[in-house]
Amino acid sequence: MLPSSFYQKTDVIYLAKKLLGKAIYTNINNELTAGIIVETESYRGVNDKASHAYNNKRTKKNEAMYLEGGNIYVYICYGIHHLLNVVTNKKDIPHAILIRAIEPTIGIDVMLKRRNKKKENYSLTAGPGSLTQALGISILHNMKSLNDKEIWIEDVNNEIEEYNIIKSPRVGVSYAKEDALLPWRFRIKDNPWTSKAI
């Protein structure tokens, strides 16, 4: 389990790249599942027009972003999809990292059941709404800690070098004007489990 100090570092761009290659685990309803994080996006708080916390926006929905690093921000997108963010930085600095895809490693049978699929393929966990469903993560986990027995992240000695990280603009944030072009989406090069979004 990563220490809280990891998440409380101040550079959310650095941390989004550092999360690549790490393993995220859930143990929900006594069912263990896990995968390697292969795609992330950074959201850099009050000055980032794509962030839910832009301009110090603070509501019941995004309150989790203002917790200290190492907590979880889950919100529902389009009324259907539960999207998982790792909160970073100090308390009251609302930085977050969206987990966009994982490569499944443990509990694939459980993931198939949760996703209502018969056969494993790349659509099992590629995409932010898909991986939360596979891992059993929902809005119920909003504001919970990653230093916990239900959801946690581990270093599995799988460091991703800078030259193996693809950087591109974030997905679905065209409303963010000039900030929409920032290359803050990170993917492991040549990994087939990343999301298919352009």
Add this chain to the structure above:
DNA sequence: CCAGGGATGGACT
């Protein structure tokens, strides 16, 4: 009070 809309994914042509 209520219409609008979003860090998407899946079904279908």
Add this chain to the structure above:
DNA sequence: GTCCATCCCTGGT
């Protein structure tokens, strides 16, 4: 490629 399901917070009336 196109369409659209469906939640709930937000902001304008």
